[in-house]
Amino acid sequence: MAIWDYANPTRFLRLVQIILPWLIGLCVIAFAAGLYMTFFTAPDDYQQGATVKIMYIHVPAAWLAMMCYSIMAISSLGTLVWKHPLADVSAKAAAPIGAAFTFMSLVTGSLWGKPMWGTYWVWDARLTSVLVLFIMYLGLIALWRTMEDPIKAGKAAAILTLVGALNLPIIKFSVEWWNTLHQPASVMRMGGPTIATSMLIPLFVMAIAFTLLFFVLHLMAMRNEILRRRVRAMRLKAAATARPATVTATAQPAE
Amino acid sequence: MTGANGVGKSSLLRTLAGLVPLKEGGISLEGGEDDRTAFEHSHYFGHQDAVKPALTVLENLTFWQAFTAPISADVFPTEIHKPADALEFLGIGHTARLPAAYLSAGQKRRLSLARLLVSSRPIWLMDEPTSALDRHSEAQLLGLMNAHLDRGGMIVTATHTDLPLNSIRTLHLEAPQDVRIVGELA
Amino acid sequence: MTGANGVGKSSLLRTLAGLVPLKEGGISLEGGEDDRTAFEHSHYFGHQDAVKPALTVLENLTFWQAFTAPISADVFPTEIHKPADALEFLGIGHTARLPAAYLSAGQKRRLSLARLLVSSRPIWLMDEPTSALDRHSEAQLLGLMNAHLDRGGMIVTATHTDLPLNSIRTLHLEAPQDVRIVGELA
Amino acid sequence: MTGWALSLFRREISLAVRVGGSAMVGVLFFLAVVTVIPFGVGPDLNLLARIGPAVLWIGALLATLLGLDRLFQADREDGALDLFLMSGRSLELLVLIKCLAHWMATGLPLVIAAPVLAIFLNLEPVAIGAVTLTLLVGTPALTLIGAVGASLTVSLRRGGLLLAVLVIPLAIPVLIFGVSSADAAIHDPVPFMTPFLILCALTLITAVIGPLASAAALRFSSD
Amino acid sequence: MTGWALSLFRREISLAVRVGGSAMVGVLFFLAVVTVIPFGVGPDLNLLARIGPAVLWIGALLATLLGLDRLFQADREDGALDLFLMSGRSLELLVLIKCLAHWMATGLPLVIAAPVLAIFLNLEPVAIGAVTLTLLVGTPALTLIGAVGASLTVSLRRGGLLLAVLVIPLAIPVLIFGVSSADAAIHDPVPFMTPFLILCALTLITAVIGPLASAAALRFSSD
Numbered sequence A: 001m002a003i004w005d006y007a008n009p010t011r012f013l014r015l016v017q018i019i020l021p022w023l024i025g026l027c028v029i030a031f032a033a034g035l036y037m038t039f040f041t042a043p044d045d046y047q048q049g050a051t052v053k054i055m056y057i058h059v060p061a062a063w064l065a066m067m068c069y070s071i072m073a074i075s076s077l078g079t080l081v082w083k084h085p086l087a088d089v090s091a092k093a094a095a096p097i098g099a100a101f102t103f104m105s106l107v108t109g110s111l112w113g114k115p116m117w118g119t120y121w122v123w124d125a126r127l128t129s130v131l132v133l134f135i136m137y138l139g140l141i142a143l144w145r146t147m148e149d150p151i152k153a154g155k156a157a158a159i160l161t162l163v164g165a166l167n168l169p170i171i172k173f174s175v176e177w178w179n180t181l182h183q184p185a186s187v188m189r190m191g192g193p194t195i196a197t198s199m200l201i202p203l204f205v206m207a208i209a210f211t212l213l214f215f216v217l218h219l220m221a222m223r224n225e226i227l228r229r230r231v232r233a234m235r236l237k238a239a240a241t242a243r244p245a246t247v248t249a250t251a252q253p254a255e
Numbered sequence B, C: 001m002t003g004a005n006g007v008g009k010s011s012l013l014r015t016l017a018g019l020v021p022l023k024e025g026g027i028s029l030e031g032g033e034d035d036r037t038a039f040e041h042s043h044y045f046g047h048q049d050a051v052k053p054a055l056t057v058l059e060n061l062t063f064w065q066a067f068t069a070p071i072s073a074d075v076f077p078t079e080i081h082k083p084a085d086a087l088e089f090l091g092i093g094h095t096a097r098l099p100a101a102y103l104s105a106g107q108k109r110r111l112s113l114a115r116l117l118v119s120s121r122p123i124w125l126m127d128e129p130t131s132a133l134d135r136h137s138e139a140q141l142l143g144l145m146n147a148h149l150d151r152g153g154m155i156v157t158a159t160h161t162d163l164p165l166n167s168i169r170t171l172h173l174e175a176p177q178d179v180r181i182v183g184e185l186a
Numbered sequence D, E: 001m002t003g004w005a006l007s008l009f010r011r012e013i014s015l016a017v018r019v020g021g022s023a024m025v026g027v028l029f030f031l032a033v034v035t036v037i038p039f040g041v042g043p044d045l046n047l048l049a050r051i052g053p054a055v056l057w058i059g060a061l062l063a064t065l066l067g068l069d070r071l072f073q074a075d076r077e078d079g080a081l082d083l084f085l086m087s088g089r090s091l092e093l094l095v096l097i098k099c100l101a102h103w104m105a106t107g108l109p110l111v112i113a114a115p116v117l118a119i120f121l122n123l124e125p126v127a128i129g130a131v132t133l134t135l136l137v138g139t140p141a142l143t144l145i146g147a148v149g150a151s152l153t154v155s156l157r158r159g160g161l162l163l164a165v166l167v168i169p170l171a172i173p174v175l176i177f178g179v180s181s182a183d184a185a186i187h188d189p190v191p192f193m194t195p196f197l198i199l200c201a202l203t204l205i206t207a208v209i210g211p212l213a214s215a216a217a218l219r220f221s222s223d
């Protein structure tokens, strides 16, 4: 299998070195195209006016927020089941990126919500599940930061990620139940009219650009994490290297 | 097992006890019960006493007897002491009904030692067993260790002082010139 | 100071350090600074290292230097080492910039010992100072203790092994036949 | 369920009862949270009755989760966890028994205290019964989910808050169905059984997932 | 304020910042509690806006108190507390400095997070400003009161919950004046300054009583 060849971190780093410039290039191109279409070719919505342009950031960010958790869940399986040495690096690197995308989708959604619904936030089922997802990301990051040993932390976080992945559908279901149970029909439903093709194409281009951005960031973060762990290993090694005292034991301490 | 501070004695013992996962290779035991792993044949006697201050001395010991399955080996017949006898034997019989919180460091250590007597296992893994013991208790501990060896048991112990045991093989650990940290993606 | 487990050595040391309140009587020191209590003249070196794993080795030591006021006595001139020198002297100079979490138990103990050097106080109260040290470190510690004695300092130490110090007076604690629990309304 | 399991259960119960009444502290915290809320919200009785079931559930959630941090930590600190791991006993069963004992010692007192606190919050008798019943069914699930957090944070001294943070998102479904079945019992139109059965199902699911995940985390925690 | 005090302050701050971001865990707990409450109470925006200031204050109260258990415990466990006690430095000042550093590292982030969370609770801009201001003035008082609890429970391993139980009754006045001055700012008729000035006075009083009581408790704690 290909990913097993890159179990060796050194080889992985070399691969990253090669891939990264291309990926960055593609990402820039995709963003340029996407943003151009967003601002110049995509029509304004007849109801929402120019605010609809927020969609081209909001929706890809929301998709990425969910995709990122899936990647973390797969990486966690890699840590626990296949014991792939880079799996926990991948999971750890993905968490802050996922949190950032989730945050972005929350912020853009809220900003969009103000003109649309007259309020920044409603406890709608979908919004609320995104908020819960955000808390889960932050909890995972906190767990990683609190545990000193990266390998142990990786295993603990992998278990939590997988338990969270099992729970996410339950959370989603229960939040939907909760909202429809308590709330009369007054909540504005999103969904809205089916989207026109002229809007769908820029949306897809932006989605591709965001996905590329994710991979760029993810690879860079993985590289940093590997280097960070190497630094840690070297420092541990430095600490463990026994060195005799510079002065013999019986000498006076003063000199 | 001897060696300088931080050379890895405790880590080796914990690895033998199955508490530190192996990076590669395996640990196997000849002549034990087949359906059990090597570390299920061992008692681990580390720096910590696993003594609950809120329970009485006897309750502490009785729990560990019920919890730890005794295991035999070909050359090592099972032999189990009653908790009360083990306490008596270690000279803390008079504390049996007291909460373990009232014990001094040395007494707690003896209570922890009694654990090895109430459930018999062929291998004892001991990390600096004589630390915090006074001379009298140390002599008594050495007597126990020798008795265990005589019955066919095995002891792996890390120590900084010489222990006068019946049959000794010393493993001296030295720090390698070039320490390699494994599993660190290096 | 010697004695069986649980006889009260550690308790006596902690009393001298002012950590256990006196039931009656008082502790006074001749020849010290007048406006200071006796225990402010002492360093306490117990079982715990007071080392914060999250700080670097040097940060740990520098903090204790700034925090602990050096105190002199008539026969004991103040003499203060720089933190970096003290670390170097104890053989852990190379770890100065590393988080203390990376140290082994023995190295941590040496870091804790360095505390006694960076802020000079005439009395050292040491509870089983050689425990958990390998032979090399033990010899080094004894050297330090002797140097402190030679400078006019005083050391009160509880121990289970013989310590080859320059001038020793042994206080052997024995448990009284009839243990009296004070302050228990008995 | 053999001798060792029973013996472990007995040990856990006596530890919980003797060590400074951990049960009592949990109930006191519950009481403190529930009494503090009227001070914040103001003494409007209708409002209190309306948010009453929620207050009780949130109080129970916090009391349960925050009381769990020592579940495995105490055993790790004194070395008992090492001995558990090398005993050759089923770790999953061990976790389940510990959770059961912990719930009996700290969760059950919460359930028993709930009706009393409900009176302070001006709840109707039916509502009191409903909240207590849902708590009885739901708090075991909270303990079991919390056990996962407790074993993940077993090696961290400052476990308490982190545990709560890790576990609260996972506990949200239990909270939702707990409160909504209590509410359903109060406002007739909605059927009570639907959310209540889901709550029961959630408890059963956690009884499987909790010990499995928790045992795995404990295995990894030992250095 | 001399060299040692500054050096202590710097040490405390770097410990708080480095040890796994204790500040972040506190804010996260705050976020989690504030998010969980609507799940109990229901998504009714008017109701949420009405109880919003109370929710924020109760969240901040819990996050502060539950994060305090390690304030002295960490120092006791590694023996640093013994050295503090025999150093001959003023213990009252030491406590004050530790509280100050702790508040900077964990209380201030809560105050900063409060406006964001207020948006979730549908608060008006004025209300947001008022709640944040009262939290800024009031959370130091919570920390200082909590410090007394932290030093009373310093020798107990299971400090977290017990500390909260001990301290919540003492913190109720702070909570009451905090919430009521926030409410006063929202509903014009009541003057804002009266409860607010009382809140300030409370903070000043605790800055005197807190360190005194806390230092006394620490002195008795050493065996």
Ligand code: HEM
Pocket: A055, A058, A059, A062, A063, A105, A106, A107, A108, A109, A110, A112, A113, A114, A116, A126, A127, A128, A130, A131, A190, A191, A192
């Ligand atoms: C903070 C508030 C918001 C959050 C957290 C949020 C979250 C999400 C998420 C997670 C998705 C992806 C759903 C999926 O593909 O299954 C999404 C899609 C979408 N959102 Fe939002 N949203 C927010 C506010 C808004 C607002 C105010 C609007 C406009 C009125 C809006 C319009 C849309 C549209 C049109 C889509 C794509 C269509 C679809 O997949 O259903 N969102 N949002």
Ligand SMILES: Nc1ncnc2c1ncn2[C@@H]1O[C@H](COP(=O)(O)OP(=O)(O)OP(=O)(O)O)[C@@H](O)[C@H]1O
Pocket: A149, A240, B003, B004, B005, B006, B007, B008, B009, B010, B011, B012, C102, C103, C104, C105, C106, C132, C134, D223
């Ligand atoms: N969890 C860990 N992660 C990384 N390194 C560790 C860990 N635990 C111990 N070490 C390192 O492993 C080395 C061996 O430690 P160990 O405790 O086995 O030494 P030891 O020989 O028992 O020393 P001592 O005589 O002081 O007890 C030390 O350098 C220590 O810093």
Ligand SMILES: Nc1ncnc2c1ncn2[C@@H]1O[C@H](COP(=O)(O)OP(=O)(O)OP(=O)(O)O)[C@@H](O)[C@H]1O
Pocket: B102, B103, B104, B105, B106, B107, B132, B134, C003, C004, C005, C006, C007, C008, C009, C010, C011, C012, E223
């Ligand atoms: N907080 C306490 N309350 C009551 N008794 C205590 C307390 N701490 C210690 N003791 C008792 O005081 C006695 C003396 O204990 P101490 O720790 O001083 O003994 P020690 O001589 O240092 O023993 P060791 O050699 O084991 O270290 C013991 O019997 C112990 O049980």
Ligand SMILES: [Mg+2]
Pocket: B009, B010, B011, B127, B158
């Ligand atoms: Mg060792």
Ligand SMILES: [Mg+2]
Pocket: B105, C009, C010, C011, C127, C158
């Ligand atoms: Mg002692």
